[in-house]
Amino acid sequence: MEEKTIAGAGKPAEDNAEDNITSKKLLNQLMKEHYSQARTAKAQGRTVVWATSIIPQEILEAMDLTVVYPENHAAAVGARKDAPGFIRRAEQSGYSTDICSYARVNLAYAELPHSEAENIPAPDLIFCGSNICCTVIKWYENLARKFRIPMILMDAPCSTAYYVEQENVTYIRRQIEDAIRQLETVTGRKMDRERLLEVMRISNENAMWWKKATDLLAHRPAPACGFDMFNYMAPIVCLRGKKEGTRLFRLWYDELLAKIGRGEGPWQDQPERYRVLWDGIACWPYLSDTYKILKRCGINVVTSTYPESWTLLYEPGDLDGMARAYGSLYVLRSLNYAVDRLSNLASDFAVDGAIFHSNRSCKGMDFKQYEIARRLRDKYSIPSVFFDGDQTDPNAFSLAQYETRVQALLETMENRREQSRKQSREQSRKGAGTK
Amino acid sequence: MFLGVDIGSSSSKAALIDKNGGLIGSQVINQGTGTDAARDIAAILLAAAGVKRQEILYSVVTGYGRMIYRDADAQVTEISCHGLGVARTLPAVRTIIDIGGQDAKVIRLDGEGRVVNFGMNEKCAAGTGRFLEVMARVLGREITALSALAAQSTRPVQISSVCTVFAESEVISQLAAGAAPADVARGAHLSVAARVAGMCGRTGVAPQVAMTGGVALNRDLVDAMAIELGVGIQVPPAPQIMGALGAAYYAQAKYARRPA
Numbered sequence: 001m002e003e004k005t006i007a008g009a010g011k012p013a014e015d016n017a018e019d020n021i022t023s024k025k026l027l028n029q030l031m032k033e034h035y036s037q038a039r040t041a042k043a044q045g046r047t048v049v050w051a052t053s054i055i056p057q058e059i060l061e062a063m064d065l066t067v068v069y070p071e072n073h074a075a076a077v078g079a080r081k082d083a084p085g086f087i088r089r090a091e092q093s094g095y096s097t098d099i100c101s102y103a104r105v106n107l108a109y110a111e112l113p114h115s116e117a118e119n120i121p122a123p124d125l126i127f128c129g130s131n132i133c134c135t136v137i138k139w140y141e142n143l144a145r146k147f148r149i150p151m152i153l154m155d156a157p158c159s160t161a162y163y164v165e166q167e168n169v170t171y172i173r174r175q176i177e178d179a180i181r182q183l184e185t186v187t188g189r190k191m192d193r194e195r196l197l198e199v200m201r202i203s204n205e206n207a208m209w210w211k212k213a214t215d216l217l218a219h220r221p222a223p224a225c226g227f228d229m230f231n232y233m234a235p236i237v238c239l240r241g242k243k244e245g246t247r248l249f250r251l252w253y254d255e256l257l258a259k260i261g262r263g264e265g266p267w268q269d270q271p272e273r274y275r276v277l278w279d280g281i282a283c284w285p286y287l288s289d290t291y292k293i294l295k296r297c298g299i300n301v302v303t304s305t306y307p308e309s310w311t312l313l314y315e316p317g318d319l320d321g322m323a324r325a326y327g328s329l330y331v332l333r334s335l336n337y338a339v340d341r342l343s344n345l346a347s348d349f350a351v352d353g354a355i356f357h358s359n360r361s362c363k364g365m366d367f368k369q370y371e372i373a374r375r376l377r378d379k380y381s382i383p384s385v386f387f388d389g390d391q392t393d394p395n396a397f398s399l400a401q402y403e404t405r406v407q408a409l410l411e412t413m414e415n416r417r418e419q420s421r422k423q424s425r426e427q428s429r430k431g432a433g434t435k
Numbered sequence: 436m437f438l439g440v441d442i443g444s445s446s447s448k449a450a451l452i453d454k455n456g457g458l459i460g461s462q463v464i465n466q467g468t469g470t471d472a473a474r475d476i477a478a479i480l481l482a483a484a485g486v487k488r489q490e491i492l493y494s495v496v497t498g499y500g501r502m503i504y505r506d507a508d509a510q511v512t513e514i515s516c517h518g519l520g521v522a523r524t525l526p527a528v529r530t531i532i533d534i535g536g537q538d539a540k541v542i543r544l545d546g547e548g549r550v551v552n553f554g555m556n557e558k559c560a561a562g563t564g565r566f567l568e569v570m571a572r573v574l575g576r577e578i579t580a581l582s583a584l585a586a587q588s589t590r591p592v593q594i595s596s597v598c599t600v601f602a603e604s605e606v607i608s609q610l611a612a613g614a615a616p617a618d619v620a621r622g623a624h625l626s627v628a629a630r631v632a633g634m635c636g637r638t639g640v641a642p643q644v645a646m647t648g649g650v651a652l653n654r655d656l657v658d659a660m661a662i663e664l665g666v667g668i669q670v671p672p673a674p675q676i677m678g679a680l681g682a683a684y685y686a687q688a689k690y691a692r693r694p695a
C-alpha cells in the first residue's frame with residue numbers, strides 16, 4: 001500500500017489574525033477540503049480508512065492515513081434529507097428497520113456510492129471501535145467483507161460501574177498497541193513514535209479548545225445557540241488530530257469570547273428567555289425546523305450530552321490515559337454516572353429544562369433516558385420533554401408533535417418562573433415587614 | 436365574555452365563559468382540524484348562545500389544529516388547557532389522563548392546578564382514540580357503542596400487538612376464529628388501558644385521578660383504566676370540553692394580564 005503523506009489542509013494555526021475569515025466560513029471550507037482531499041487521496045492510490053466516530057484516530061493520523069467517518073457522512077446525508085433512498089436500499093438488502101440508520105445509510109452508500117450531500121471514497125481498511133456501541137461491529141464487519149479489506153477492531157467493554165475499571169483500561173490499551181502493530185503490517189511502515197506524540201498533543205489541544213468554546217455557553221446569555229455546536233461537530237469528529245482543527249476551534253472560541261464581551265446573546269433579534277439541555281443526537285433531517293421552533297419560544301439549547309463525548313483529554317504520550325479516555329464514554333458507564341453527568345451539565349449551564357430526543361436509531365444513548373429524566377425531575381426539579389425522531393430517517397419525526405411538546409415545556413418553565421418570582425416577592429415583603 | 440376553542444385531530448370543541456368564569460355554553464362537533472367544523476365551531480357556539488363576536492373580550496385556541504386556526508387572540512397547548520380546565524372543575528385532581536384522537540397524555544398537577552409534569556404517547560397511535568376507532572370499524576359498530584358492547588364481555592380476548600395496524604389484523608383473525616365481538620371490544624379497552632398505564636408509570640400517578648377527552652365517555656374503558664392503575668377514576672361532566680374550557684380560562688387570565 002501507499003506510503004506518501006497527506007499534507008495537512010488549510011493554513012497553520014498562527015495566522016488567524018492575518019485574515020478575517022469567520023469560524024463558520026472556515027468550518028465549511030475545512031469540511032469541504034476534508035472530503036475532497038479524501039477523494040483525491042483515493043484517486044492517487046493512497047490508503048483510505050473508514051473509521052468509527054470516537055476512535056483513537058491519533059494512530060491513523062500518525063501513520064499519515066486518509067480517514068473518513070461514515071457516521072459523519074451519514075449525518076450529512078441525513079441533514080440534506082437524502083437518507084430515505086439509502087434506507088430503502090439497505091432494507092431491500094435485508095437490513096432491519098430497527099438497525100441504526102447511520103448504518104443503513106452507509107451500508108447502502110457502499111453499494112450506491114453517490115449522494116447529493118457529500119461523497120466519500122471507498123475504503124481500503126476499516127478501523128472500528130465498539131466503545132460507542134455494538135452495532136458498529138457487525139456494520140463494519142459487513143463493510144470489510146463487502147470490500148474484501150482488513151478490519152481492525154478496538155473492543156471496549158460496556159460496564160455497569162461508575163468509574164471505568166483499570167482492567168478494562170489495560171484491555172483497551174493492549175488493543176491500541178495491537179492496532180499499531182496491525183497498521184504497521186498493513187502499510188509496511190513503522191509507526192513514527194515522535195509523530196504519534198505530536199498528533200496526541202494536537203488532538204488534546206483540539207479537544208481542549210472544543211471544550212473551552214462549548215463551555216462558554218454557560219455564560220448568560222449564551223454567546224451562541226447550542227445548535228451551532230451540532231454544526232461544529234463535523235470538524236471535531238473529522239479534524240480532531242489535525243492542526244487546522246486547532247485553528248478552527250480557537251477561532252470559534254475567540255469569537256464567542258468577543259460576543260460575551262459585547263454582551264451579545266444567541267440571537268440579534270430576540271433575547272434568550274430559557275436555557276435547555278439537549279440529550280441525544282440532533283434530528284439532522286429537521287435540524288432547522290427543530291431549531292426554529294425553539295427559537296420562536298425564546299428557548300436556547302446551551303449544552304448537550306452528545307457533543308461532549310469528543311472532549312477526549314489525556315496526557316500526550318500516555319497510552320494508558322488515552323485508553324482510559326476512549327473507554328470512559330458515558331454510554332459505557334452506569335446509570336448513576338449518566339444521571340450525575342446530566343445533572344452537572346444542568347447546573348453548570350444553569351438550564352431551566354431538558355429536551356430528550358428519543359432517537360429510534362441509537363439505543364445505547366437512549367435507553368436510559370426515561371429514568372434519567374425521572375431522576376432529574378425528582379431530585380433536581382428539572383422539567384423535561386421527550387420527542388420521537390431519528391438522526392437520519394425523516395419518517396420517525398412529527399413536526400406538530402415536536403412543536404406541542406416544546407410549547408408545553410415552555411409553559412411549564414414559564415409557570416415555574418412565575419411561581420419562584422411570586423415566592424421571592426413574598427419573601428422580600430416578609431423580610432421588609434420584619435425590619 | 437371569554438372564548439376557548441379546542442381543535443383536535445378528530446373533533447372540534449368550544450366553550451364560552453362569563454367574566455366570573457361561569458360556563459355559558461359549549462359545543463362539540465366530531466370533525467377535527469382541516470374541516471369546516473374546525474373553522475366554524477366558534478361561530479356555531481356564539482350563534483347558539485345568542486352572543487355577538489364583539490362581546491368576546493379575548494379568545495384562546497388549543498389542540499392539534501391550533502397553529503392553523505386564525506381567529507383567536509392567543510394559543511396555549513392542550514396540556515396546559517386540560518390542566519386548567521380540570522383544576523377548576525375538579526380541584527382535588529392531581530393526575531389527568533387525556534386520551535385524544537391521536538395522542539394520549541398524562542398530566543400531573545400541583546395543589547394549585549399548575550402542570551408540574553406530563554407524558555405523552557410515542558409517535559404511533561397505540562393507546563389513542565384512533566386505535567379504538569379502528570377497533571370499532573373492525574367490529575362494525577359506532578365508537579359510542581363500544582362501551583355497552585364491552586360490558587357484555589365474559590372472556591376478553593388478549594390483543595398482543597401494540598401497533599394499531601397489526602392489532603387490526605390480529606382482531607380480524609380472532610373474529611374469524613369465533614371470538615365474540617363483546618370480548619374483542621373489552622380486549623381493545625384492556626389494551627389501551629395497559630398502554631396508557633405504561634405512560635402513567637413514567638410520570639407517576641397521584642390521587643385523585645380524572646379522565647378527560649371524548650374517550651372518557653366510554654365507561655368500560657374508564658373501568659379498565661381504573662383496574663389497571665388500581666385507583667378510582669373520576670370523569671368530569673362533559674369531559675370532551677375540558678381543553679376548550681381551560682382555553683377559555685386562559686383567555687380570561689390573559690385578558691386580565693394584557694398590557695394596558
Ligand code: SF4
Nearest residue numbers: 100132133135361362
Ligand atoms: S447506534 Fe448510535 S453510537 Fe452506534 S453507530 Fe448508530 S448512532 Fe452511532
